[in-house]
Amino acid sequence: xxxxxxxxxxxxxxxxxxxxxxxxxxxSAQWALSILSDSAVLVFELLVTVIALSxxxxxxxxxxxLAQQVGTVRRGSPQESQADRVLARFSVAxxxxxxxxxxxxxxxxAGFFLLDSRIAMSVHGVLLVLAIxxxxxxxxxxxxxxxxxxxxxxxxRRAP
Numbered sequence: 001x002x003x004x005x006x007x008x009x010x011x012x013x014x015x016x017x018x019x020x021x022x023x024x025x026x027x028s029a030q031w032a033l034s035i036l037s038d039s040a041v042l043v044f045e046l047l048v049t050v051i052a053l054s055x056x057x058x059x060x061x062x063x064x065x066l067a068q069q070v071g072t073v074r075r076g077s078p079q080e081s082q083a084d085r086v087l088a089r090f091s092v093a094x095x096x097x098x099x100x101x102x103x104x105x106x107x108x109x110a111g112f113f114l115l116d117s118r119i120a121m122s123v124h125g126v127l128l129v130l131a132i133x134x135x136x137x138x139x140x141x142x143x144x145x146x147x148x149x150x151x152x153x154x155x156x157r158r159a160p
Contacts, residue, residue, distance in 0.1 A: 015095070015099055018099070018103075019099050019102050019103045022103040022104075023102075023103050023104075023106050023107060026048065026103070026104065026106075026107035027106065027107055027110055029044060030044065030045070030107055030110060030111060030114055031114060034114040034115070034116075038115050038116055038117055038120035039120070041111065041114060041115060041120075041124075042115075042120060042123055042124060042127065045107075045111060045124070045127060046127060048104075049104075049127070049131045049134075052100050052104070053131070053134045053135065053138060055096065056093060056096055056097050056100065056135075056138050057138060059089070059092055059093035059096055060093045060138065060141060060142050060145065062089060062093075063086065063089035063090045063092070063093050063142075063145070064145045064149065066085065066086050066089055067086045067089075067090070067145070067146075067149035067150075067151055068149065070082045070083055070085070070086050071150075072149070072150035072151075083151070086149075086151055087151055090142065090146050090151055093142055094139075094142060097135060097138060097139055097142070100135065101135065104131075108128050108131075111124045111128070112124060112125075
């Protein structure tokens, strides 16, 4: 039990450090590119958003593929370790999506201060709405697939 708590604590610390590192890197890149032009900042933000959301989509697809392969199992069965792998993959996808929310919040706000023209700020706002919509859709897709495959988390209790 103590080892499990230490593992979770160390994973949270690493996640926070990586989030802070990504946030600082994004802010630095935005600031450096804002010196060049507004369009460079917008292209950079678009590329990073597409790559990040594609990563989450790929993680969700991998978790779903493994869930389809394993199916639902009962507690104590020999396949329970495979079900734990499925739960872990769903958890990785969810944690990655949550970390992206945290890591990209400050750079998303900073984009409005770094851009000079009104058109660039409008495009940034539209891209921000599209990115948030994409993240919400992916979160809903993750929850739907998790429930559909029988790996839902209800009030802290995991199934199966």
